Amino acid sequence: MSILLRMRGITKEFPGVVALDNVELAVEHGEIHALMGENGAGKSTLMKVLSGVYPHGDYSGEILLDGEECSFNGISDSEKAGIAIIHQELALVPQLSVAENIYLGNERTRGPGFIDWGRTASMAREVLRRVGLDEDPTAPVSALSVGRQQLVEIAKALSKRVRLLILDEPTSALNEAESDNLLGLLLELKEQGITSILISHKLGEVTRVADSVTVLRDGKAIETLSTSAGRVEEDRIIRGMVGRDLDERYPERAADIGEVRFEVRDWTVDHPTQVGRRVVDGAGLEIRRGEIVGLAGLMGAGRTELAMSVFGRSYGRYVDGTVYKDGKPVHLRDVGDAIAAGIAYVPEDRKELGLILDDDIRRNLTLAGLHRVSRRAVIDPAREAVAAEEMRAGMRVKSNGVFQTTGDLSGGNQQKVVLGKWMFAEPDLLILDEPTRGIDVGAKYEIYVIVQRLAAEGACVLLISSELPELLGMCDRVYAMCEGRITGEVPRDKADQETLMKLMTTTKA
Ligand SMILES: Nc1ncnc2c1ncn2[C@@H]1O[C@H](COP(=O)(O)OP(=O)(O)OP(=O)(O)O)[C@@H](O)[C@H]1O
Ligand SMILES: [Mg+2]
Structure with missing residues (x-):
């Protein structure tokens, strides 16, 4: 294999921070090269240097593409060289249609100033097919789920004849099925000769699709590991990232659980716009003083909807139900009421x-x-x-x-x-919605420690997570939801992935 991209001695400073310190990176033709490292290690910055977001002269070092030195002055230069970057924060324009987004800045024209809408739509349909989307190109992009918007971004990159596709944490906001789909697409594109660089905090997906992994720490490239000689050891990657072994992924905990503090009864909520569509259906749960309670469920089970609607009706149309605090009903008509009642909600978005x-x-x-x-x-x-x-x-x-x-x-x-x-x-009740999404392994541990400390001080914690190991590692009790209903409740010592998964897929008879 030959080298497609070589970055040599890249150094990039911000006032007071050396974000990249003499970084070397070599990416081979046709491979999937992963980039891993703690939050703030410099991954996004390195990719912004590569794609011209930080123009030539704004950093020191060299970028060689197929052996030729590049000096990009902006993103349009790197695009011309066949590099496309999909940023950590999606950059689509919500008001525009799918097709308009794909050809934004690269419009199909019929003579100067005239956009050829017919050709735009048909070409859009073609690239959408390549990423497995059957979306109507004229639909507004805001109507699509995050997972589908991500695919539109890739379609946009493909429409520009990309050679090197850069994805900055593409799966952090996706559910499991969407992530699988995206990773499958990367493997397919690899078959078609497209090289990619994948930034991710998920060891599992990196070891699954990447051919090699470069680990960054504090702005330095620590090492590049190849997966061709067998599986890369996850522990070795973690050690490279955090600079030490991480034996435990969850801190030890001696729970001190008291009386019931919060209780939710018969909680029922309809979709905010679709009349009569029930999203939370008679849900009930209780949380004790000092207890960490999990809420498991697949995408669309209604977990976020339950949490947000309890948090001062910030979601949907309230139909029925009561929240009790210390045995007394509390009226949570808006977020102000909820905060006054000692509730905090950390949103997933x-x-x-x-x-x-x-x-x-x-x-x-x-x-x-x-x-x-x-x-x-x-x-x-x-x-x-x-x-x-x-x-x-x-x-x-x-x-x-x-x-x-x-x-x-x-x-x-x-x-x-x-x-x-x-x-x-x-807060008296802290609701955490996917708190460790996009957070590196070392920092996750720090967050777990802080959540446990809050519980030890007597707070109630409701933890929504799509990662079952996280629920099992952190919670004293786990509720499962499916189709808006609570389908079961499992104490820590009886909880395992299978039991939870069964409850999470228990649909109405
Ligand atoms: N525009 C900026 N101004 C000042 N400092 C910045 C800027 N952008 C990034 N940094 C700093 O550079 C360092 C590297 O940031 P970068 O975004 O590359 O990290 P990252 O590895 O992508 O982390 P994460 O996993 O959290 O996304 C951080 O210390 C960050 O605070
Ligand atoms: Mg980043």
């Missing part, structure tokens, strides 16, 4: 719902718990900075202290800030 990206880390961390750092309703800046720094250090958010702009953090570190924000509020 953190980019949309969680952060003020142009404010600093300190303000984002303390926003939901300003009373903790105020005296007579006036914020005490010194106390605020100290408290925020404690939380930042505890969660190992990689930054220059707490005054850095949150939007400059790496994707995973932004997620840690959202989590930290709600933990800082010291």
Whole structure:
């Protein structure tokens, strides 16, 4: 095999941070090359250098494509060279149709200034077929699930005759079936000679599809492992990423569980726009003081809908049901009521719902718990900075202290800030919706420690997760949901993947 891409001695600095320090990367023709590393290790930055997001001159080092030196001044230069990047945050324009998105900036024209809509639609249909989508090209892209939008992004790349496809955490927001589909597509594209670079925190998917793995740590390339000589050892990758062995993936815990604090009864919610479509159907659950309770279910089971609707009716149309706190009914008509009742909800879509990206880390961390750092309703800046720094250090958010702009953090570190924000509020009930999605293995452990500490201090935790090992490793009790109903409840010592999976697929007779 010959080398398609060689990056030599790449160094990229931001004010106060060396994001990449003399990085070497070699990618062979036709391979799937994975890039792994902790949050903030430099993965996205390296790919932004490669694709011209950071133009030539903004970094030092060389990029060679098929032996020829490249100096891209922007993304359109790298596209001309056959490189396409699909960013961690999807970049489609929601208001435009599927076809318009695919040919945005690369319009099919009939003479100057005239877009050939007929040809646009037929060509769009053709590339959509290549990625296995049977979508109507004229449908608005916002009507598609995240998984399908991801495929539209790939279709867009294919429409530009891509040679090297870069995917930055493409599966972090996808369910299992969608992830499988996407990984299958990568393997198919590989058969067609397309080389890809895949950034992922999921060891399982990397060892499944990648031919080699380069591990980054603190801006340095640690090593490149080949999978052709057999399976890469997951432990070796983890050691490269975190710089030490990680024996335990879940911290030890001695649960101290008290009386029932929160109870949800007969919870019933309809879809916000589709009249009469029931998304949560008579659900009931209880959570005790100091207890970590899991909520298992497949995509569409209604877990997020249940959580969001309990959190001050922030989803759907309320039909029926009551929330009790300490045995008394509480009326949660809006988010304000929910927060006043001591409930916090960390959403799964953190980019949309969680952060003020142009404010600093300190303000984002303390926003939901300003009373903790105020005296007579006036914020005490010194106390605020100290408290925020404690939380930042505890969660190992990689930054220059707490005054850095949150939007400059790496994707995973932004997620840690959202989590930290709600933990800082010291809620009585903390609802976590997929809290470790996009978070590296080392940082996951830190988050588990903090969640356990909150529980040990007496908080109730409801953990929604699609990763069964995470539920089994963390929870005292797990409820399973299917088609909007709670289908069962399993205590920790009786819980295993099979039992849960059975309950998660128990449909109505
Ligand atoms: N625009 C920016 N301004 C300042 N610092 C930045 C900027 N972009 C990235 N950084 C810093 O560079 C480092 C590497 O960030 P990068 O986004 O490449 O990490 P990553 O490996 O992709 O992490 P993740 O797994 O969390 O996505 C981080 O310390 C980050 O804070
Ligand atoms: Mg990243």
